[in-house]
Amino acid sequence: MPESTAKSRTIDRPFAAYFGCGFAAFALIAHTFAAHAQPSADIAYLSGAHYNDLVVCVLHVGSDAVDIVGTGQRDGRPVWSPDGERLAHTLDHDGERRIRIVEANGTAANILSSPGGPARHPRWSPDGGQIAFIAGPPNAERIYVYDHNTKTTERWGSDNPPLLQPAWVSEDRLVAVGRIGKPGSQTTDLFWVTQTRADRIDDALPEHGKYFEWAPSSPGIGEFLAFESDDGGDREIIVYAPQRGAIDVSNHRAADWNPRWSPDRRNIAFESFRGGRRGIYQVNALRVLVNTVSAPKGANAWDPSWSPDGNWIVYVSDRNGDTNLFATKPSGEETVQLTNSPGMQLAPAWRPVR
Amino acid sequence: MRRFALAFSIGLITLQMANARSEEGTLNLVHYPNNGQPAIVVRGDQFTIRAQGELDVFVETDDRLIELNAQWRKIPGGDAEATVRIPSEFTPGLYSIVGILGEVEDTQQRALLILDSAPSQYTIAHIPSPGIASAQEASLTDAFDSASPLFAIVTGDLTANGDADEYRTLLDWLNTSPIATIVAPGQSDFTESLYREYFDTTPHVTQYGRDTILTIGETAPQLDEDLSGESSAYQLLRRTMKPARWSIGISGYAHAALSPRMQIVLFVDTPLHALVAGRAENAIHSPSSVIWDSFQGATRILTPAADAPVGIQWIHVTPAGIADDQSPEE
Numbered sequence: 001m002p003e004s005t006a007k008s009r010t011i012d013r014p015f016a017a018y019f020g021c022g023f024a025a026f027a028l029i030a031h032t033f034a035a036h037a038q039p040s041a042d043i044a045y046l047s048g049a050h051y052n053d054l055v056v057c058v059l060h061v062g063s064d065a066v067d068i069v070g071t072g073q074r075d076g077r078p079v080w081s082p083d084g085e086r087l088a089h090t091l092d093h094d095g096e097r098r099i100r101i102v103e104a105n106g107t108a109a110n111i112l113s114s115p116g117g118p119a120r121h122p123r124w125s126p127d128g129g130q131i132a133f134i135a136g137p138p139n140a141e142r143i144y145v146y147d148h149n150t151k152t153t154e155r156w157g158s159d160n161p162p163l164l165q166p167a168w169v170s171e172d173r174l175v176a177v178g179r180i181g182k183p184g185s186q187t188t189d190l191f192w193v194t195q196t197r198a199d200r201i202d203d204a205l206p207e208h209g210k211y212f213e214w215a216p217s218s219p220g221i222g223e224f225l226a227f228e229s230d231d232g233g234d235r236e237i238i239v240y241a242p243q244r245g246a247i248d249v250s251n252h253r254a255a256d257w258n259p260r261w262s263p264d265r266r267n268i269a270f271e272s273f274r275g276g277r278r279g280i281y282q283v284n285a286l287r288v289l290v291n292t293v294s295a296p297k298g299a300n301a302w303d304p305s306w307s308p309d310g311n312w313i314v315y316v317s318d319r320n321g322d323t324n325l326f327a328t329k330p331s332g333e334e335t336v337q338l339t340n341s342p343g344m345q346l347a348p349a350w351r352p353v354r
Numbered sequence: 355m356r357r358f359a360l361a362f363s364i365g366l367i368t369l370q371m372a373n374a375r376s377e378e379g380t381l382n383l384v385h386y387p388n389n390g391q392p393a394i395v396v397r398g399d400q401f402t403i404r405a406q407g408e409l410d411v412f413v414e415t416d417d418r419l420i421e422l423n424a425q426w427r428k429i430p431g432g433d434a435e436a437t438v439r440i441p442s443e444f445t446p447g448l449y450s451i452v453g454i455l456g457e458v459e460d461t462q463q464r465a466l467l468i469l470d471s472a473p474s475q476y477t478i479a480h481i482p483s484p485g486i487a488s489a490q491e492a493s494l495t496d497a498f499d500s501a502s503p504l505f506a507i508v509t510g511d512l513t514a515n516g517d518a519d520e521y522r523t524l525l526d527w528l529n530t531s532p533i534a535t536i537v538a539p540g541q542s543d544f545t546e547s548l549y550r551e552y553f554d555t556t557p558h559v560t561q562y563g564r565d566t567i568l569t570i571g572e573t574a575p576q577l578d579e580d581l582s583g584e585s586s587a588y589q590l591l592r593r594t595m596k597p598a599r600w601s602i603g604i605s606g607y608a609h610a611a612l613s614p615r616m617q618i619v620l621f622v623d624t625p626l627h628a629l630v631a632g633r634a635e636n637a638i639h640s641p642s643s644v645i646w647d648s649f650q651g652a653t654r655i656l657t658p659a660a661d662a663p664v665g666i667q668w669i670h671v672t673p674a675g676i677a678d679d680q681s682p683e684e
Contacts, residue, residue: 049547050547054581076579076581121579234623255589255623258580273586273593277586278583298430299430300586319430320430321432323583347579347581
């Protein structure tokens with residue numbers, strides 16, 4: 001499969017000292033996106049010296065300002081509401097993991113109750129009116145959905161199987177990973193999940209329970225999906241299209257992980273170890289052409305998030321020792337370092353257009 | 355930088371008593387190997403040393419230092435790394451590594467185990483959860499007399515609260531062992547985020563002969579999100595371990611503190627042959643939260659039973675497989 005050999009160019013610019021986000025002195029690299037000015041170039045991410053310190057921050061790309069909007073109570077990955085007005089993230093609260101909803105400026109925080117125990121993996125519905133999340137101990141996970149209008153939380157799906165990693169397909173349906181088999185010999189399958197049912201996706205997975213599907217992602221077009229599977233001997237990115245079945249779009253002997261659809265729903269950014277380390281790649285879902293976005297020599301790049309116009313991909317890299325945020329054009333042609341701080345800058349999420 | 359010929363008969367120099375680690379017991383010039391992550395190498399083979407700079411590297415014998423030829427390279431994060439070959443004339447045994455940079459000298463006691471040949475059948479001693487809290491801990495001097503294990507694994511919690519005093523006591527305790535000791539931290543060892551100061555980074559692979567040990571380190575409490583890229587390290591290390599006859603993971607976590615992604619890497623895509631984990635009573639929730647073997651079950655889990663007396667679990671490694679026992683006899 002052809003891969004581009006686009007040459008990466010890192011732009012180093014002077015530091016602007018900043019103190020506040022996380023517990024270490026923080027410096028941002030001043031930068032501009034001259035060629036592709038962003039309509040809403042805000043990036044939510046986690047910052048801290050240690051896992052226990054991680055706090056949700058919002059980086060305003062044009063001004064170098066950083067807002068702290070999290071709690072620092074072991075904050076988890078920030079997830080933007082579709083309108084870009086609010087964030088959801090996990091945190092430690094009264095000794096349990098919970099979901100916190102907060103305005104983008106850090107105000108009006110609300111911690112969701114979790115009838116099923118420790119909560120995790122919050123995901124907004126397409127209209128932003130609901131949040132799906134997982135709760136429950138390992139091997140007994142359930143999906144719960146919080147409704148912002150009624151302020152109520154309901155369990156979705158059925159008693160079995162335990163369900164993980166929900167992703168919204170439409171306002172009334174999710175795709176999720178189901179644990180198949182008993183502990184000690186489990187695999188996974190993908191399920192359509194509604195308020196009352198969990199149905200295995202038969203034609204996406206012709207050999208039930210044989211392979212290990214993970215990380216489903218919906219572009220929001222009908223029943224199209226991307227996910228990963230070890231069908232074929234190693235972990236690959238699979239695109240599922242109704243009536244057409246499942247197609248391996250990454251096809252490499254190295255592991256391919258975590259597909260993320262582009263805003264135009266044509267391309268998928270994913271992580272792969274094909275360059276020797278963990279790097280960012282993208283594939284056109286229809287033409288199945290893979291190109292390198294970022295595969296820094298001797299270092300890793302992971303956790304891609306698309307800009308709303310699809311012109312940039314922000315991600316984490318340890319190319320300079322610490323983990324910081326970088327943005328690269330999907331073609332791989334230009335790279336901008338967004339943060340330069342000791343410790344960890346993780347889980348970037350580009351703010352949707354408001 | 356000075357370079358000495360590798361010939362065993364030359365390159366011998368004598369130095370005064372070396373200083374072990376820093377005064378606080380934290381790692382000094384030499385980051386790896388150390389007395390919690392030793393290098394285990396068959397004579398004639400090579401191992402990797404990682405240090406604060408481009409050191410002169412020596413193996414300490416009873417009365418002299420023998421210099422090794424180290425070809426250094428810079429690595430991300432500021433450290434330097436070198437591949438070092440052990441001359442085939444070396445006498446098998448447990449040695450200290452000495453690094454010298456200018457006027458600074460650093461000794462890592464019991465950091466290098468040199469073997470005569472690749473072991474085919476051997477025993478590993480597993481000491482679960484010592485939870486060191488005070489200076490009155492028992493010595494390891496006679497603990498392994500009955501079995502002659504190749505080396506010992508000590509799984510966390512290594513300390514009670516992860517503070518500096520406890521780590522210093524732990525180091526003293528480890529140094530009472532006549533055999534090499536590989537440590538794997540538990541949750542308490544990260545209470546004050548000091549583990550790396552004493553034993554360097556995790557995860558880590560110890561390759562010896564045809565077998566490998568993977569030390570599983572700290573895991574993020576934000577388990578579900580695979581945030582830190584730690585799974586990258588596991589994926590890359592598992593790939594380096596793939597040609598091994600046996601791959602053995604060691605961990606102080608006997609509960610569900612591995613993210614699903616790490617479980618996929620370690621137990622599904624390229625499953626470890628065995629996992630030696632800390633005591634079952636470390637499980638912090640109900641038994642159902644012990645999910646080491648949730649996925650596919652190709653990995654043999656060797657965890658001392660919750661009601662087992664505190665002591666040593668013996669891991670017997672043979673051409674046929676890996677098994678555990680409360681007895682040192684194979």
